[in-house]
Amino acid sequence: MKNQILVFIILFIFSSNLFSQENRSNRGWDDTNQTTYYMGEKDNSTNEFRSTPYPTSETNNPDNNNWNDVTSHRTKAIWADNSTIVSDEKTGMHSFIPYTYVSEDDVLWAKRVKKVIDLQMPQNHPLYFPISVRYDDYYSDGGGELLNEVLNTMDARKNFFQILKDAATTINPQTGKTIVSVYNSSLTRKYSNREVIGDRAINQAGIFQRMEVVRDRDEFGEVIDERDVITEYEPIDIVGYYIEEEIFFDKRRAKLDYRYVSITPLVVSSTGSGLYTSSSRSVKELGTFYFPEVRHLLANHKIFPLDGNIAQRMSFDEFFHRKMFASNIIKETNMYDRNISDYLPGRTLDQLLEGDRIKEQIRRYETDMWNY
Template identity: 30%
Template sequence: MNAITKVIGIITTSLLVLTSTLNAQNTYMTEAGVRVTSDSKDVKACKKPRDGFYDRYLHKEKMPLPYDYVHEKDVFWEKRIWREVDTREKMNHVFISPHGPLITTILDAAKGGDITLYSTWDDQFTQALTQAEIQGLMSSSDTISIYDPITFRDSIVVVNNDMNWEDIQKYRIKEVWFFDEETSTLGVRILGIAPIINRYSDNGDLMNSGPMFWAYYPELRKTFAQTETFNPMNDGARLSWDDIFEARLFSSYVIKESNIQDRRIKDYAKNGVNALLESERIQSEIFNFEHDLWSY
């Protein structure tokens, strides 16, 4: 019996040593300090540590503040305005923040099916883009010639290039300014947003720039309300994209007002200074209209 007990003890000890060795081989630490267990079928990582000392989730439950109802009979004046936001201006740097540029928020919502993107054929949201067309906007393909030193021949290779969000330096906004008789206030409602992308030649020279697509702003508001942006004054109270657009926390200039010939400012104000002055005149005309309605 003693001999049998010793044999069982030796076998048990050997199994424990073998199990410990296998566990030591299958478990290792990554450079980031995360314990990873490797398996022949898959690799499972532990939960990612949070970047902070508390969980941030309130912004994911936030909903946009609904607009007040406006009846058609209460709107006795309105004007459509197209303006552009230049992200190179200091006030607009949040649009190109590497932590979450605006274009990424819009495209992620489109890929997830939360919003619909529309063609730039017009700015009236008439032709919706398919998922295949959206994927085509996010990447481009180039053909390059590669020389093979073994066969002494050139071969043509197709290379796919992902869109660089840094090529988007402007955003076009379509909005409506109106005066509401019910509340006796001048209001504004954004209708659409279009990113303006720079297009380059094979040599890296700037060819032109134009809108990628149109996104319907009222449909975007829920996504914007639940997406945080950088707040330079307080990291604990970050703004949402809905806050930025509704509070007009951006700098912009007018490029077009509704007119009978559908002309943009640059079509009749050829000089850059004259175009800027015309933009200021249109903006001042809107605010002066409200002031002229009152008598003191």
């Protein structure tokens, strides 16, 4: 009798597992339920990364933000971006590292800091190199996959600035808009396509271009002709990046957390004016990228590791969120809306020490919550 009961239990468990697997294999892919999967062929045209400039599913866009709206990115606090991870094995597309869910009601304290990433520092070299790669093959006319290649070049080794620039100057034929948007430094205005890309027909330089004066001289060195020429900013011209970060205390988890707000490429300023100076060089901003908008782009491009171990390559998104770069604080939110250089002018060492003091003050906020 006992043997019959044991056999019956084993058959029941086996049949239950069989039914469960058969039932799951018949279910289709559902963007709102990542526990399901699809056994047949998936149409790449329906993939959110290939058919639209930004993820449109409820999973990658739970707040249903309109990425083409100039003010949609400012409707919620930066910590409200509670994204979830999506990995599409059919197309090879990957999404960004998921954030832990945070409710605005749980944010007890928040502070925004502005940092500078100096590309002269060896730790930041993965963001600077390669600088001499030609992208002729990348822009092959015969491919017809430019939009998809910008988003999906996992094996291509591209410069970080080149990734941002290509996405900001590539028009999505379905929407007529660029893949990612470019804003002013305060994220209050979105630049138009003409402002970003420029218009050579009317001799108008874009954000990633500059106007240079070319002079033709005769054999005696005298200027015989002078004309304006539009040239592109190249990766070798980039000297650093501004990156804004919002740090907050989540009382539910009882810990400090952070969200990146924006990132801005920097070049040497020809006018001599700029907020940050490195080695007596003033810098100029080339437009600001809203970080949550470019995360899906950075997640699909790999960075070359500093130690050369290609077995440990990670995406640019992982590189930033693991804080593998070196940076210095140049501003914190304050009553006077001033930078560190405004109240410590010309004192470079004191500015660095002040940035370290702010960093330590933020770190101690968490520990002081439990010490009296």
